[in-house]
Amino acid sequence: MKNSTLLIHAVPVDAATGSISVPIHQTSTFVQDAPGVNKGFDYSRSNNPTRKVLEDLLAQLEGGAGGFAFSSGLAAVDAVVKLLSSGDEVVAVDDIYGGTFRLYAGVYEKFGVKITFVDTSKPEKVAEAITERTKFIWLETPTNPTLKISDIALLADIAHAHDALLVVDNTFASPIGQQPIALGADIVIHSATKYLAGHSDVIAGAVIAKDPEVAARIKYIQNATGAVLGPFDCWLTIRGIETLELRLQRQSENALAVAQWLEGREEVERVHFPGLSSHPNHAIAAKQQAYFGGVVSFVIRNGNTDDATDFVTSTKLFKLAESLGGVKSLLCHPATMTHKSTPRDVREAAGVVDGLIRLSCGIENGDDLIDDLDQAFVRQRKKVTNPANINWK
Numbered sequence: 001m002k003n004s005t006l007l008i009h010a011v012p013v014d015a016a017t018g019s020i021s022v023p024i025h026q027t028s029t030f031v032q033d034a035p036g037v038n039k040g041f042d043y044s045r046s047n048n049p050t051r052k053v054l055e056d057l058l059a060q061l062e063g064g065a066g067g068f069a070f071s072s073g074l075a076a077v078d079a080v081v082k083l084l085s086s087g088d089e090v091v092a093v094d095d096i097y098g099g100t101f102r103l104y105a106g107v108y109e110k111f112g113v114k115i116t117f118v119d120t121s122k123p124e125k126v127a128e129a130i131t132e133r134t135k136f137i138w139l140e141t142p143t144n145p146t147l148k149i150s151d152i153a154l155l156a157d158i159a160h161a162h163d164a165l166l167v168v169d170n171t172f173a174s175p176i177g178q179q180p181i182a183l184g185a186d187i188v189i190h191s192a193t194k195y196l197a198g199h200s201d202v203i204a205g206a207v208i209a210k211d212p213e214v215a216a217r218i219k220y221i222q223n224a225t226g227a228v229l230g231p232f233d234c235w236l237t238i239r240g241i242e243t244l245e246l247r248l249q250r251q252s253e254n255a256l257a258v259a260q261w262l263e264g265r266e267e268v269e270r271v272h273f274p275g276l277s278s279h280p281n282h283a284i285a286a287k288q289q290a291y292f293g294g295v296v297s298f299v300i301r302n303g304n305t306d307d308a309t310d311f312v313t314s315t316k317l318f319k320l321a322e323s324l325g326g327v328k329s330l331l332c333h334p335a336t337m338t339h340k341s342t343p344r345d346v347r348e349a350a351g352v353v354d355g356l357i358r359l360s361c362g363i364e365n366g367d368d369l370i371d372d373l374d375q376a377f378v379r380q381r382k383k384v385t386n387p388a389n390i391n392w393k
């Protein structure tokens, strides 16, 4: 079955009623015939029929032995970190999602979990950083916001040669854009808030494990620590996933058109998009991704925070907001928004300079999106050349 069909038909028709839409089992508990004799469900933290449909769908989409739905992407990340013990080490991509950095540094460091950051787009750096205590190599590819690409298959081999697991946060690609388990990864994580749910209306997370034993351990942690996704949010996520490929197709087309257009603008110093042949790892992206996704970032030529702020407050269709992957286009200024707590030298080394702007292209008409960016550049130029804006003192 092709993906676009799987997205629709992997979800079963409700056996009890024939309902074509998944029923929302908004219940905390399930009546039992006798103690321990039930219909497969006893308490909704442990298992819930609506959540089970989503979890089975996630496992199928990523090709894992088990899928698990969490109350946020970070709750999903947290469940995976809890596989570790004190003294264990993680080698991670250096421009890791800020919330994942905060979780490791601010919560788990004091429990004796050590994380080392390297540029995972250079596999030799990963091999150098591994010690006998390394349990995970932790990737995001593409990364946020400069869309750095790492070679999943190559890093899976390096991880396995050292008895470590390869964990891939696949949020920026989605299961339709990239299949980490097929490429050798052991655990896949999603912020389902982004592409999976796709409509900027739910906070949700997912973990998919390739191996049944790892899946059983994640299931144990999910029940033991309790950060489950509620039935209605599971339903919203299932409903979003039905259109994932259609959305991703349009978002990727829009992003490529926008990226190519930006590359031709004199106001733009640099464009980051894995679908551009100018991207340093375009060949690896093309090898491991079916779609390049909707996120593009660019640097305003000689741009400072004021120039970037002018730009992000001048667009009309691109709304100024954090997050990505939804049907509506969004933009943000990472230096003062998503990365404001990252020290300047660290973020600048990762390419998050003051003039950098991140776009998340939605499913609108691509020409309209380009027109919107065009008028923002024109407005910005007028501001700079308008005598009223020159400080004569």
Ligand SMILES: *Cc1c(COP(=O)(O)O)cnc(C)c1O
Binding pocket: 072, 073, 074, 075, 097, 099, 100, 140, 144, 169, 171, 172, 190, 191, 192, 193, 194, 203, 204, 205
């Ligand atoms: C948003 C995001 C997360 C966190 O997900 P939430 O749903 O916001 O908790 C984790 N990883 C990546 C790559 C993200 O973009």
